[in-house]
Amino acid sequence: MRKIYPKLLFLISVVFLSSCAKKMDEAYIPSYINIDEINVLTTGSQGSSSSYITDAWVYLDGDDRGAHPLPSRIPLLAEGEHLVKIAPGIKLNGVVGTRVPYPLLEPIEVDLNLIKDSVKNLNINAKYRSNSKFEMIEDFESTNIKFETTTNNNATFRTTHSTTDPSDYIFEGVHSGGGFLTEKNNAFQIVTKQMFEELPKQGVPIFIELDFKCSTTIIVGVMSYGADGIGVSSNLIYLPPTDIWKKIYINLTSTISYDTDAFRYKFLISADHNPSLEESNILIDNFKLIYRDIQ
Numbered sequence: 001m002r003k004i005y006p007k008l009l010f011l012i013s014v015v016f017l018s019s020c021a022k023k024m025d026e027a028y029i030p031s032y033i034n035i036d037e038i039n040v041l042t043t044g045s046q047g048s049s050s051s052y053i054t055d056a057w058v059y060l061d062g063d064d065r066g067a068h069p070l071p072s073r074i075p076l077l078a079e080g081e082h083l084v085k086i087a088p089g090i091k092l093n094g095v096v097g098t099r100v101p102y103p104l105l106e107p108i109e110v111d112l113n114l115i116k117d118s119v120k121n122l123n124i125n126a127k128y129r130s131n132s133k134f135e136m137i138e139d140f141e142s143t144n145i146k147f148e149t150t151t152n153n154n155a156t157f158r159t160t161h162s163t164t165d166p167s168d169y170i171f172e173g174v175h176s177g178g179g180f181l182t183e184k185n186n187a188f189q190i191v192t193k194q195m196f197e198e199l200p201k202q203g204v205p206i207f208i209e210l211d212f213k214c215s216t217t218i219i220v221g222v223m224s225y226g227a228d229g230i231g232v233s234s235n236l237i238y239l240p241p242t243d244i245w246k247k248i249y250i251n252l253t254s255t256i257s258y259d260t261d262a263f264r265y266k267f268l269i270s271a272d273h274n275p276s277l278e279e280s281n282i283l284i285d286n287f288k289l290i291y292r293d294i295q
Contacts, residue, residue, distance in 0.1 A: 028077065029116045029117050030075035030076055030077050030078075030116070030117075031075070031076050031077075031078060031079055031114035031115055031116055031117070031118060031120070032073050032074065032075055032076070032117075032118065032119040032120065033058075033073075033074050033076065033084065033112070033119070033120045033121075033122055034071075034072075034073045034074070034119050034120065034121045034122065035056050035068070035070060035071065035072055035074065035086070035122050035124055036070065036071040037053070037070055037071065037124075038051075038053040038056060038070065038086070038088045038124045038125075038126055039051065039053075039124070039125050039126070040053070040088075040105065040125070040126050040127070040128075041125050041126070041127050042127075042128070045134065046128055046132075046134055046137075047134065047137040047139055047286060047288055048139060048172065048211075048285075048286040050171070050172065050209075050211055050247060050285075050286050051126075051247065052090065052091075052246070052247035052249075053070065053088045053089065053090065053102070053105075053126065054069060054070060054089060054090060054091055054099065055067045055068060055069055055070060055088075055089030055090070055099050056068050056070060056072060056074070056086050056087075056088070056089065056124070057086065057087035057088075057089050057101045057107075058074055058076075058084065058085070058086055059084070059085040059086075059087070059107075060076055060078060060082055060083075060084055061078075061082055061083050062083075062085075067089055067099055073119065076114060078114050079114050079115060079116050080113065080114060081111065081112070081113055081114075082111075082112055082114055083109060083110075083111055083112075084109070084110050084111075084112050085107050085108070085109045086107060086108045086109075086110075086122070086124055087101035087102075087105075087107040087108075088101065088102050088105045088107075088108075088124075088126045089101050089102065090102045090249045091249070092249065092251055093237055093248070093249070093250055093251055094237070094239075094246075094248045094249075102249065103129075103205040103292065104128055104129060104132050104205060104207060104290055104291075104292060105126045105127070105128060105129065106126065106127050106128065106129045106130070108124055108125075108126060110122065128290075129292065131292055131293045131294065132290055132291070132292060132293070133290065133291055133292070133293040134288060134289070134290050135196060135199070135289040135290065135291065136192065136194065136196075136287070136288065136289040137286075137287070137288050137289075138177070138286075138287040138288075139173065139175075139285060139286055140159050140173075140175040140176050140177045140284075140285060141173050141174060141175050145159065145177070146192060146193055146194065146287075147177070147190040147191065147192060147193065147269070147287075148190060148191060148193050149189065149190055149191075150189045150190065150191050150268070152187055152189045152270075153187060153188055153189045153190065154185045154186070154187050155179055155180060155181040155182075155185045155186070155187060155188040155271075155273075156178075156179070156180040156181075156185065157177075157178070157179050157180075157188070157190055158178055158180075159175040159176070159177060159178065160175060160176045160177070160178045160283065161174060161175060162174045162175070165178075168213065168245075169283055170285075171211050171213070171245050171283070171285040171286070172285065172286075176283050176284065176285040177283070177284045177285065177287075178281060178282070178283050178284075179269075179271060179281060179282040179283075179284075180279060180280075180281050181216065181271065181272070181273040181274075181279065181280045181281065181282075182273060182278070182279050182280075183273060183275070183278075185273075186272060186273035187270075187272060187273075188269075188270060188271040188272070188282065189268060189269070189270040189271075190268070190269050190270075191223065191266050191267065191268050191269075192266045192267045192268075194266070195225070195264050195265070195266055196264065196265045196266070196267075196289070197263065197264045199252075199256050199265060199291065200256070200257075200291055200292075200293075200294070201256055201257045201260075202257060203253060203257050204253070204257070204291055204292055204294055205253050205291060205292045206251075206252045206253050206256055206289075206290070206291035206292075207249055207250060207251060207252060207253075207288075207289075207290055207291070208220065208236075208248075208249075208250040208252060208267065208287065208288065208289055208290075209247070209248070209249055209250075209286065209287070209288040209290065210247070210248050210250065210284060210285075210286065210287050210288075211245055211246070211247055211284065211285040211286045212239055212242070212245070212246060212248065212282070212283065212284050212285075213242055213243070213244065213245045213246070213282075213283040214239065214241050214242060214271070214280075214281065214282040214283060215241050215243075215274055215277055215280045215281055215282075216241060216271050216272065216273060216274035216277075216280040216281075216282065217238055217239065217240055217241060217271060217272070217274075218238070218239040218269060218270070218271050218282050218284075219235050219237075219238055219239075219268075219269070219270040219271065220235075220236045220237050220239065220250060220267070220268070220269055221233055221234060221235045221236055221267070221268040221269075221270060222234055222236055222252070222255060222265055222266070222267055222268065223265065223266040223267070223268060224259055224261075224262035224264075224265055225262055225263070225264040225265070225266075226261045226262050226263070227261075227263075231266070232262070233268060234255075236250055236252070236255065237250050241274070245283075245285075267289070269282075269284065
């Protein structure tokens, strides 16, 4: 019988293990997709294209590959032809720890030829789902403003103008909505003129979108009306002061769905004067009330 020397066995083992390790390393080399941002495209009936998409929820051939903050280079352990779906994600109610796909935007699907250790740069433009119903849009560009002051208001409510106001008083276009408070006129409150009577329940996604900038806290609330016709107000969210324009997506789904006693609604925007300032202001634009029409 031929004798196998220990050194030869050692060399054979090293070559075999190195070959296996190389194959394993190659198996775990990812392909990459790179997404810098996701923009939203709108039609004329959908209002402003203003958006704040913070995340890309990625699916590979239907399998969840997680949520990735933007901008992001996303590794995918795959190569060749694959279907990649990207769902635009938001911070629900502006909360950092509550990130979800925005249910009113259509996920984007692309067929990609993925190559290991190579990057595919994707330019993503999202659109609202075809069954998204825009119940209200207020961009303050028309003279027929869809908000009015309540009896609780003693502050000034007006549209700002690009030629007479500071540039940061206007988000886009020529006008935005403005509330101006002082120590004497220290309470601001406006309400939608329209009474909304057909908002969906049963867990149908419904949201308020809003651009805002303020030197005092804004309170977005809802006035709910039952069969007795008496309105009951409740606060939905508090928006803290910010010296830059921000976008918020306010989730109304549970508020509307589980309020079984109310069937009609109005929406409120309120603020109190910031006593540390001579004048405090709230600036708003692109108020949208949207839901998924699943009928």
